Amino acid sequence: MAVSETKYTEEHEWLRPEDDGVVVVGITEYAAEQLGDIVYVELPEEGTTVTKGDEIVVIESVKAASDIVAPVDGEIVEVNEALADNPGLVNEDPLGDGWFFKIKPSDMSQLDEYMDEDAYKEMIS
Amino acid sequence: MxxxxxxxxxxxxxxxxxxxxxxxxxxxxxxxxxxxxxxxxxxxxxxxxxDVSHMGQVILRPRSGYMAEAAAALEALMPVDVLGLAEGRQRYGFFTNDDGGIIDDLMFARRADHFLLVVNAARREVDLALLKGALEDRCTVEEVPxxxxxxxxxxxxxxxxxxxxxxxxxxxxxxxxxxxxxxxxxxxxxxxxxxxxxxxxxxxxxxxxxxxxxxxxxxxxxxxxxxxxxxxxxxAGLCLYGNEIDEATSPVEAGLVWAIPKVRRRGGAREGGFPGAARILRELEEGPARRLVGLLPEGRAPMRAHTPLFASEEGGDAIGEVTSGAFGPSVERPVAMGYVTTGNDREGTAIFGEVRGRRLPARVARLPFFPHRYKR
Incomplete structure (x- = not known):
């Protein structure tokens, strides 16, 4: 399957497919800005099999706790260990160093239902 | 709305x-x-x-012109020393109810011919009703416009x-x-x-x-x-009305005993004479059943308000709950305050807060978390 463009969920996650059939997941700049300073991120364990909609990440900002759900069915193949010591990376670089986890989807077509960048921008405007 | x-x-x-x-x-x-x-x-x-303009500013003026009358009237609502407050000075106090709970906490300053009170935004109506009901025969009570x-x-x-x-x-x-x-x-x-x-x-x-x-x-x-x-x-370990203190918490439980002077305690010259004196004076002598403590969670996960607290990692009934909890930017770690039953309130006591179904370790810590830097 060809590598496709970055997708966006209504929960403000971005999903970036990589060459090896793995999808990197983080939150958008808009979401990071809305959450405020992030002070703690609880990530799933590598190797966990998750179902779309499972709450798998907890983000604590100075204001409140919020959940990030698994956007697709699959296996967590890597998590961003740097967030344990430096959760502020999510605010500093949400689209880059502030990523949360990499998931290997069991069905890549589950990504199709999500928005492209233009549709996401439209949603938050 | x-x-x-x-x-x-x-x-x-x-x-x-x-x-x-x-x-x-x-x-x-x-x-x-x-x-x-x-x-x-x-x-x-x-x-x-x-901007703290949402807080209520209230002027209490003795009808007789004698400040001692206003001071005595105010002392009948609070277990603090109002009569001894010099002109040009301010003090912290709290209105108590008949059960020894806290109706509101406030600052009051003595000025030439009146007291200026600063009360919590959420409690201004309750406070004004209390002051008018209790003192209007001796004082005028006016919200500063x-x-x-x-x-x-x-x-x-x-x-x-x-x-x-x-x-x-x-x-x-x-x-x-x-x-x-x-x-x-x-x-x-x-x-x-x-x-x-x-x-x-x-x-x-x-x-x-x-x-x-x-x-x-x-x-x-x-x-x-x-x-x-x-x-x-x-x-700074300071109480927030509605979190650490409310109508069910006594000032002794909340660690506000420093604001209750000897003169209002048992054996003092102006002993008692405030709402809830029976409970508050008893707790001062015998100790309360629970106390407000500082809590330092051991990991990075904050323990928010209402997190239940336990004495052990598994089993047992809750020994209290967190009243305020957040990440402390200056101390660079999560901090919290909460009530625990007496016996679990000693500094260093290991306790557990249940966050998202898991009991996370924390220690009872001295307040404040960050030293006060007042110019005394």
Whole structure:
């Protein structure tokens, strides 16, 4: 399957497919800005099999706790260990160093239902 | 739903890109451009300007003209020393109910011919009703109209404010006075809610924006929202009405015994004589069943308000709950306050807070988490 463009969920996650059939997941700049300073991120364990909609990440900002759900069915193949010591990376670089986890989807077509960048921008405007 | 009230600084907040939220019936800034974390750190490093105009300012004036009468009347509502307060000084107090719970906590200053009270926004109506019901035969009770209230807090607060009001450098912690600048009289006390040195300044609404702008133009001063106000007071170990204290918590449980002087305790010259004296005097002698403590969670996960607390990692009934919890930007770790049953309140005691179904370790810690830096 060809590598496709970055997708966006209504929960403000971005999903970036990589060459090896793995999808990197983080939150958008808009979401990071809305959450405020992030002070703690609880990530799933590598190797966990998750179902779309499972709450798998907890983000604590100075204001409140919020959940990030698994956007697709699959296996967590890597998590961003740097967030344990430096959760502020999510605010500093949400689209880059502030990523949360990499998931290997069991069905890549589950990504199709999500928005492209233009549709996401439209949603938050 | 009732319309939210706006302070005199509302338009200025919008101009400064504040994020506004409803708070106790008011539309207030929760953060400005810097965001909560940087606003907090800026206040501890330099000076932060807070709009606290939502708080109630109340004047209590003795009908007879004798201040001792107003002081005695106020003492009948609070287990603190009002009669002994000198003119030009301010003190912390709390109204108690017949069960020894706290109706509100407040600051009160003695001025030439009246007391000036500053009460919580969410409790102003309750307080006014209480004061009028209990004291109106001896005092007039009047909410101060058309004055904003600002707080300037932090190690650079004195340097900043003295450029406008040079005399404030002579004030020490909990002094209160009236100062005149062109176009306005300022009611200033050297006090605050951050643990830092600083001032609370009552200014006529018509002059509030220009006064705030003069401060904000200074290099040291940044506007600070309610978000950082909360993390600052939590690091300073200061109670928030509705979190640590309410109508069911006694001042002894809440660790406010420092505000109850010997003269109002058993054997004192003015023993008792305030609502709930039976419970409060008993708890002072025998100890309360639970106490407010500081809590240091061991990991990085904050323990928020209402997190249940346990004595062991598994099993057993809850021994209390967290009342306030957040990440402390200056101490660079999560901090919390909460009630635990007596016996679990010693410094260093290991306890567990249940967060998302898991019991996470924490230790009972001394308050404040960040040392107070008042100019005494």
């Amino acid at each position: 009732a319309e939210l009230r706006r302070t005199a600084l509302y338009d200025l907040h919008l101009e400064l890109c504040a994020r506004m939220v409803p708070f106790a019936g008011w539309e207030m800034p929760v953060q400005f451009r810097l965001g909560v974390m940087k606003e907090h750190l800026h206040t501890r490093a330099a000076a932060g300007l807070f 058309n004055r904003a209230l600002l707080a300037l807090q932090g190690p650079a607060a004195e340097a900043a404010l003295t450029r406008i009001v040079p005399q404030v450098s002579a004030m020490r912690f909990m002094d209160a006075g009236v100062f005149h600048i062109p176009g306005a009289d300022l009611w200033i006390s050297r006090s605050g809610y951050t643990g830092e040195d600083g001032f609370e300044i009552s200014v006529p609404e018509a002059e509030a924006v220009s006064f705030a702008r003069r401060l904000l133009e200074m290099e040291e001063v940044e506007p600070i929202g309610l978000g950082a106000r909360d993390s600052l007071r939590l690091e």
